[in-house]
Amino acid sequence: MVCVCDYSEMWENLVGCVCGKIKDEPSISIGQQQKKKIKGIVVLKKKNVMDVTDIRASLVDRIHELLGKGISLQLVSSHSAGPGKVGKEAYLEDWVPKLTSLNAEDDALYDVSLDWDESLGVPGALIVRNQHHSQVYLKTVRLEDVHGQGPLHFLCDSWVYPAHRYTHDRVFFTNETYLPADTPEPLLFYRQQELMSLRGTGAGMLKEWDRVYDYAYYSDLGMPEKGHRYARPVLGGPDYPYPRRARTGRKPNKKDPNTESRLFLLSLNSYVPNDERFNQVKFADFIGYALKSIGQVIVPEVKALLDKTINEFDTFEDILRLYEGGVKLPDAHSLKNIRQCVPWELVRELIRSDGERFLKFPVPDVIKGDKSAWRTDEEFGREMLAGVNPVVIQRLQEFPPRSTLDREQYGHQDSSITRDHLHKNMNGLTVDEAMEKNKMFILDHHDALMPYLRRINSTTTKTYATRTILLLQPDGTLKPLAIELSLPHEDGDALGAISQVFTPCDHGVGSAIWQLAKAYVAVNDSGYHQLISHWLNTHAVIEPFVIATNRQLSTLHPIHKLLKPHFRDTIHINALARQILINAGGVLEITVFPARYAMEMSSFIYRNWNFTEHALPVDLIKRGVAVPDQSHPYGLKLLIEDYPFAVDGLEIWNAIEAWVTEYCCIYYPATDDEVRGDTELQSWWKELREVGHGDLKDKPWWPKMETRAELIQSCTIVIWVASALHAAVNFGQYPYAGYLPNRPTVSRRFMPKPNTDEFAELESNPDLAYLKTITAQLQTLLGVSLIEILSRHSRDEIYLGQRDNPEWTSDGRALEAFERFSVALVEIEKRIKERNEDKTLKNRYGVVEIPYMLLYPNTSDYTREGGLTGKGIPNSISI
Incomplete structure (x- = not known):
């Protein structure tokens, strides 16, 4: 125009x-x-x-x-x-x-x-x-x-x-590239002065024109002035270890000087270094889609209305109407209370011009072909390998499963699942035989949740810590054998867990009970996915790398040029998340089961974070789904051959590693002394460990950054996490979790006990009992709004193997290496598409008929498409 x-x-x-x-x-x-x-x-x-x-x-x-x-x-x-x-x-x-x-x-x-x-x-x-x-x-x-x-x-x-x-x-x-020692003398002064400017003074409130990259604790989540229900612990430090975020310098909260004052609820103007902010195209897209996610503002008023009318889904058909025609609301006159507390433009965005319906969502892929296939055991197991959270499944290596929680504090937490629970569904195998043949697997959320479960269940949430044991079938699918639901002992944590074990059943009330047991597992997995696999292990852990790179590596430095594309928009999306999503009373607390304990729980899990274990081959071996084997590609053998995330991921990982290796060898060609003598590189790595991830600085697993191999390993992990790993755990959210019954985020009551009204309801109307147990209507509307936003690609996205400017470096050797990387990714995508067309690979398509496309890299048919494509690896964590 x-x-x-x-x-x-x-x-x-x-x-x-x-x-x-x-x-x-x-x-x-x-x-x-x-x-x-x-x-x-x-x-x-x-x-x-x-x-x-x-x-x-x-x-x-x-x-x-x-x-x-x-x-x-x-x-x-x-x-x-x-x-x-x-x-x-x-x-x-x-x-x-x-x-x-x-x-x-x-x-x-x-x-x-x-x-x-x-x-x-x-x-x-x-x-x-x-x-x-x-x-x-x-x-x-x-x-x-x-x-x-x-x-x-x-x-x-x-x-x-x-x-x-x-x-x-x-x-x-x-666009020349120089190591510090090779920089022409006339430019050294400017190189050093520019870095000093970016570091700032460490004091004062930062303004929009400041270009300062600095660190702070997560002290901006709570609102103690609103009372203890909105107070949150500061994350960062010995009590609640956490990665650092970008400093804003806002004044302390008047009620609690350790908490940073917050902006007005809907303000999107939190300080972000100005070159890290979304561009106008990206911001326009984000605001447009975010208008659907206004829960923090109108929740009290809408909830008051819906509680009297439609705050429960009575049937699955009610949920389908979200996608087929929206939800009926009172007329505009009845919404006058809402109009008093939020701009009418926001309400108008959510309702049709006739005022009858709002929040009509796109149909999620999981119900496009078959509206009930998601209920099957086969799909339940398949999504652990090819769904939105395919990074938790482990091989079962001891039976019964053992807890690692401190016995003095938590008592006996080992699993109560027995061989008798399993044998009837194991195709004639014994547990020991199946384990010896590497056919037993487990989805284990027990230890992550149990320390917080008593407090979580003191809210409106009513849920369990779960373990799910599965058998690898001859056709490559996973068959669930048993689900264990555990609660803290009612007389105290030190007395251990109280557990129930449920096994598959396909008839009568037993079938309804089994569906509920799977729902509790899905609730656990949804919360763990959103808080840990997605937020903590990609968004939060990468932000210190963005800050340290800008503070310590000049734009002339080869590693700055290598990593810069993989940091685009990350600080800004994280700042927006702290303002409206993960804050006290934010959308995530409202829609995900840990509620007010969500971020505190993620701090508890961060204690065991290990940077080097985010290398994909190391992760797969640690989880036991692969074993070292030099006769196989990438030096390992997958024990589930049809594991779409791992199969496609290893090809992407290998391409990234080859690119990083070739690039680093250009600038550190001779000896490891070049790495050790690089003053900016050493300052970068020291600050990253001691400040950015300072709560874990003494962990022995940190690479020492003394060799070229360590540099290559570290840069490969950063690029993998910021690009492919984030794509794998983010852009499948709407296709799978946009239909909340498949991935409920909250459970509101415990498993019904015999001889109770709830059990009678389960017998007479199992669908209604299921819907009364999982996420309520209001939370569903907010939750689906959120994941629709998070699952969209921006129209201006830049994908893996692409650069926003072909002149990003003057070094022809680097440009040629990058071109080889880009060509390799195109070939990988062709092979992924071929695998998706192979109907013998049942986990790639499933009974819901969704091909595994999350690790398609960057081909041109959707590069500028944007939206809910369900495919593509952006360079960075930009949403």
């Missing part, structure tokens, strides 16, 4: 002669030395394009141009002695009369002519000063034919605020 500026004709008449004079300015001589004119093209976005409501910015900036306050560029030599000598300032041309688009996806291009003394050699940096009233987003600067060596590229990708906002000039480097 091309937009004619409202003021264009006026400004053309006023300043046409001025612009012409600038363009015709001749070369300038200093002394006897003739300066060469270097022509350049500057690509940027104006603030009035990125924020179309700010007409004032456009007007004032044009006035500033007339007064000689433009945007200037100044080249810095990379070959002079001492700090690089600089050329004469030059200003962007034609700012006033140039017509620019209001489309956020369109760039504005400006010419610039810079004087340069060729005796100073090739420029290595660019000083940019913005004398305008408002900021601009500077994307790239391309200089033509510099020093006879062809074009020179500066990849800026940064907001440049008015110069008075900065202590130091904004400096951008060319």
